[in-house]
Amino acid sequence: MGFIATSDIPKTNAILNELAIQYPNSGFVADKVCPVVDVGEENESGNYYVFDKANLNKNIEDIRAMGTRANSPEPWTQTITSYFAKEHSLELPIDRREFKQYKNREMDLGKSVTEFLLGLQLINYENRVATLLTATANYASSSYYSTLSGTSQWSDFVNSDPEAAIEVAREQVALNGAEPNTILMSASTWRKVRQHPQMRALIKTTDSKLLTDELMPPSLFGLELVVAGARNVTSLPGASETLARIWTDYVWIGAVNKRPNPTKRELSFAYTIQAKGRTVETYVDEPRKSEIVRVTHSISDEKVVCNTAGYLYIDVLA
Secondary structure, eight states: OOSSOOOSSOEEOHHHHHHHHHOOOTTOOHHHHSOEEEOOTTOSEEEEEOOOSGGGOOOOOOOOOTTSOOOOOOGGGSOEEEEEOEEEEEEEEEEHHHHGGGTTOHHHHHHHHHHHHHHHHHHHHHHHHHHHHHOGGGSSSGGGEEEOOGGGSTTOTTTOOHHHHHHHHHHHHHTTTOOOOEEEEEHHHHHHHTTSHHHHHHHHHSOGGGOOTTOOOSEETTEEEEEEOOEEEOSOTTSOOOEEESSOSOEEEEOOOOSSSOOTTSOOSEEEEEEEOOEEEEEEEGGGTEEEEEEEEEEEEEEESOTTSEEEEEOOOO
């Protein structure tokens, strides 16, 4: 038996597992725009629905004559495709000599290692979702994304019209997928955009109690404002470290399922299809005189399920 491990076989560590579950996603927004659909541990692969406009069809007869069956629109006959959940895990050995420096505080060391490994995986998750939402191939057509340039870029405080651009995106999505409810941008983009006269006017009219320290209102022109603060190292190993925002100068506007426990039969732009969530296992590695902490962020796959339910602006800033 080790300091925090109980066996040479990986077993869930109840204390560290609870710490991982409660670990805050500070600055990370992946699950806010790509909600988690829990499909259960037995479903690491399976099918999901790709939504069309069946939910908006007005030509389905809904009158039932007495003694007859009601008409069945069969709305789930749209495309069904496959997902394959992958395990996202990292582990780190702790030398037994290191535990001696944490006498009677072994769990403090385990907590630090757990948070370090989970933080790395949250960065990976954020990058996967950012790639999903910013790849133009994931949209129905060029009608759902636009690259800004010159006077149309929102950093041009004199000529650009962010509100009009947002309304164009909202209407495009609303008439082809679902009414948008979310607008996403990076923290650095927001800090620049909030200086725009349109944004300054909006901030001034927002109840000061609702504003954060970053002067973020809860909504922007009727859309929930999601500001992504996550950063990562973009330089190669061995080179001078360079930090950058994971979400750069993109602005995404779209429909996100806000229900507490969404299912595959509910519309959203994208989902994280998850077979299993966060877990922490520990085990003794006797040959290395170490204890291993293994942190699993999830067994999951991220998929766009309605490619008309989102709109992407590229190069918002000059």
